[in-house]
Amino acid sequence: QVQLVESGGGLVQPGGSLRLSCAASGIAFNIYDMGWYRQVLGNQRELVATITTNGGTMYAGSVKGRFTVARDNAKNTVYLQMNSLKPEDTAVYSCKASMGWRNYWGQGTQVIVSS
Secondary structure: OOHHHHHHHOOEEEOOOOOEEEEOOOOOHHOOOOEEEEEEOOOOEEEEEEEOOOOEEEOOOOOOOOEEEEEEEOOOOOEEEEOOHHHHHHHEEEEEEEOHHHHHHHOOOOEEEEE
């Protein structure tokens, strides 16, 4: 059974930092591209960052320079380091594992940026 479990969300003040984690099980993690997405209730889910199997990264323009995605294949985990957080970063953040037509999603973790 495939499971992706996110953690690390919470309430943070503007300008603060959070590190999200997504732990995968039930898949050969090292052969999956991984992505972080976020969604505000009522809006479409948007891509935040991706990291390929060989470590190539891509970021949405709105987070470039503030967020960093990384993976640890030994721990079957992908991370999203979020710095200089803004209120508009408030959303549910989910991770996705992709390989060809196979896509698996986690349940998401809430991030609230507010003073």
